[in-house]
Amino acid sequence: MKALGDLVHWLTDPANWQGSHGIPVRVFEHIELSAISVILALLIAMPIALYLGHTGRAGFIAINVANVGRALPSLALLAFGLVIAISLGLGLGFWPTVFALVPLAIPPILTNAYVAVREVDRDIVEAARGMGLSEGQILRSIEVPLGLPLMLGGIRTAAVNVVATATLGALVAGGALGRFIVDGLALQEYDQLMAGALLVALLAVATEVSFAALERATVPAGMRAIR
């Protein structure tokens, strides 16, 4: 119980809420790092997934990418990220972590977006084609809106994984909330350790909950009745 008391004391100490090592700065760094990584992953994965989904090509690869992704341990990705960042001369901290987080985020985004487009009723797509919509229009105004909830499901998985794994960035001298955990471990300051852990856990759960709400909100009006 003493640990809990120390934790509350640490969290309510004004000194921990100020300056460049304070909680608000670390939370911001964590969100910034996660957001940039997810956006980079989206920029890479979405065009590929939409193209493959629309044309129906390479389904086997698009689906199995997710299984391969699961086998890549986050700490191993960080190790590879570090090797790449150092050999590109990008230094420690931010970039090695981004290089670890982007490959972590790509598989769920890619697979879900591919499946989302494929699962759109082919009759609807045929009808649209019959009405003279171009392939681009079919993708934009039929496949993407109808598949959006499923696509967001993949982005949610990716985002939660990224927020969780961004913690490890502190191992390669990065900032973000992992700093509290890694420093707390190294210095055996359990109040700092637990506070960092609690904040990361809350951020991960908050990410999950917000994306779940977003998913529900994006189900097209016409699809809600039949769900």
Next chain:
Amino acid sequence: MTPGEPLIRWDWLLSHAGEIGQRVGEHLELTLIAVAVGFLIAFLLSLAALRVPRLYGPISWTTGILYTIPSLALFALLIPYTGLSLLTAEIGLVSYTLLILIRNIVAGVRGVPAEVREAARGMGYTDRQILWRVELPLALAVIFAGIRIATITTIGLVTVTALIGQGGMGYFILLGIQLFFSTALIVGALGSVILAVLADGSLVLVQRALTPWTHTP
């Protein structure tokens, strides 16, 4: 990573072969305990949820939250109570297997066609017999899919337990990060991926042996 240093130093690999073997064993042991204990708990919770459907919501919600909590954070929250120990590592690892396993066990059993269940009942099977002789055997393929995902995920997560003094291949990754030594980084990272692939392959073979009816020879 130091200039002039090759990406992999084969002499280091050879001179550390014994230690690598030992860490592989440690990695597999941590994984095996986690998946076995996780399966036992998940199985009991699934049986409870199948018997009392109202329980499935709370069980899946709780395990879902556990699954969402970042691994390092969960370990960190346990350290003041259980220390830098095997127990801390296993509590975390087991927690992460639960959601995957329960989802698959419940979905597998619920996916058994109603007419199969009815036929068994018509032949005089009791509820218990239906569960053990009809539903669970037919759900085996889906349950095994869950075990495979849980195992692969756990093998990846075990590397993180290196931060709390356990870790198997994660030990080499940390060593590599601390010393800027790419050979150790690659041994740890690649070693963990290879273990995951091999474990998945072996589980597929076990599954085929256990469910001969799911594939034609």
